[in-house]
Amino acid sequence: MHRVLDGADADIHPGEVVAIVGRSGSGKSTLLNLVSGIDLPDSGAVATGGRTVTSMGEPERTLFRRAHLGFVYQFFNLIPTLDVEENVRLALELNGIRGATARRRSAAILAHVGLGDRLRSAVDRLSGGEQQRVALARALVHEPAVLLADEPTGNLDEETASQVMHVLLSLTRARGTTLIVVTHDSWLARSADRVLELREGKLLVTDVESPARRTGVS
Secondary structure, eight states: OOOSOSSOOOOOOTTOEEEEEOOTTSSHHHHHHHHHTSSOOSSSOOEETTEEGGGSOHHHHHHHHHHHEEEEESSOOOOTTSBHHHHHHHHHHTTTOOHHHHHHHHHHHHHHTTOTTOTTSBGGGSOHHHHHHHHHHHHHTTOOSEEEEESTTTTSOHHHHHHHHHHHHHHHHHHTOEEEEEOOOHHHHHTSSEEEEEETTEEEEOOOOOHHHHHTOO
16 A cells, blocks of 8 residues: 555644645645545544544535635636636535625625636636636635645746736735645745645655745734
C-alpha cells in the first residue's frame, strides 16, 4: 500500500491564508479532498469549520461542502449552457437562495471581480482570466467559511495569473475567509500568512518569508 499522507497534521485558523507547496505527486490535492470530505482518511480525523468531517456520512458531507466551503480549481469547471451570472447564481440556488436576492448577490460579487458588465455573456466567450474570475465569484458568492484553491493560476499566463491572484487575495482577506491554496507560484506562496510544505506525507513549516508576515497582516 502506498501512503500519500502519513502523520500530516496542521491547525489553520479562521481568516488565515495558508499556501500548501510540494513536489508533484506529493499529495497536495488529496489533502484538499480530505479537508473537504470528498475523500476520507484511513485513520485520523479532519475538522473543518468546527465540524468533524470524518464523523459525517456522505449525504451530510455533501451538504456541509455546499453550505460552508468554496472551491477553485486550475480548470474553471464552468457550465457552458449557463451565462456568467447564472453560473455564479447556481451556487446560491443550491443553498436555497433564489429570486431577486440571488441575482443581486451574484451581480454584486461579479462587479467585485471586474465582470459587472459581463453578466449575460456566454462563458466560452470569456478569456481564461475572466473565466477564472467567474469561478472565484461562484466559489465565494455564498460566503463560505473556507475556500480551497487547487493551483488556481496554473492554467493562466503570468500576467493574467497575477491579476487573478490579486483578486483572490483581496476578496478572501476582505471577507475574512480562510484560504487554503495549493500552488507552485512563488509570489502567491510569499503572499500567504503561512507556507506549509507537504513532504514525505507530512506538513512542514517552510522558511519562506511572506509580505503578510513581515507586515503583521492576518
